[in-house]
Amino acid sequence: MRGVNATGGAAGDPGEPDGRGAPAGVPARWHLTAALGTWLLPGLGHWMIGERARGAILAVTIGSLYVLGLLIGGIGVIDRAAPLPGFFGQMLIGPTFVVLWAQERLWSWSAIDGTPSLAEGMPIGVMGEQGVLYTSIAGLLNLLCIIDVIYRVGRGGSPGPVGEAASASEAGA
């Protein structure tokens, strides 16, 4: 695949494929299943459309950032009741809901056996803020990946349903 991105100037050349969409004039495909895959696991969508190296790099980078956030702040940084911007970023990664489920189980167990520190909920202080920051940024980076994978032509991608928006976005770029 020739790798000129949408702002690289080659997107408008007739018949010139770029890294993000179909050749100009050819309707692009929306990779909605791959987008869902990216939400479930960062990098999975790129893997699904044949961009395996790209998917692996994204999975390791975003996954590491997310796990590091949980390590820094504890799983209490995922908090549905927290101010919206933090949780908005966090919910852009599917595993957040697994963490929420695990958290609720742990909280209920600690309420039973009386371990107070597990039932305290969201951590406060600098480390709590850093944990929220890490997990939220990981989610926002995953949103970029979701948007990217929707319009990208992968090596293993076959022609599929037509999406007009891809061509429109390239024309506007």
Place this chain on the structure above:
Amino acid sequence: MGAATLAWRVFLEPAPWEPGWLWLMLPIVVAICVVFKTIRGPSLRRLPQAAGFLVLQVLVFMVLAAAGLWLLVELVV
């Protein structure tokens, strides 16, 4: 803090790394640059160089911004 350091339960309690919290910006900067260059870069062959250069740029401008703000505070406030 002392108790947390002695008995830090990984993933259940915040890490006892408060003294060096400013260094925690480095992984975020690196991750943002790597993801950006992975998505926008035409090829993955030059990804380490491109991402490394972007990390350097971001850090230099952060330091310059910090120095500028420090000067502003020192001179104006």
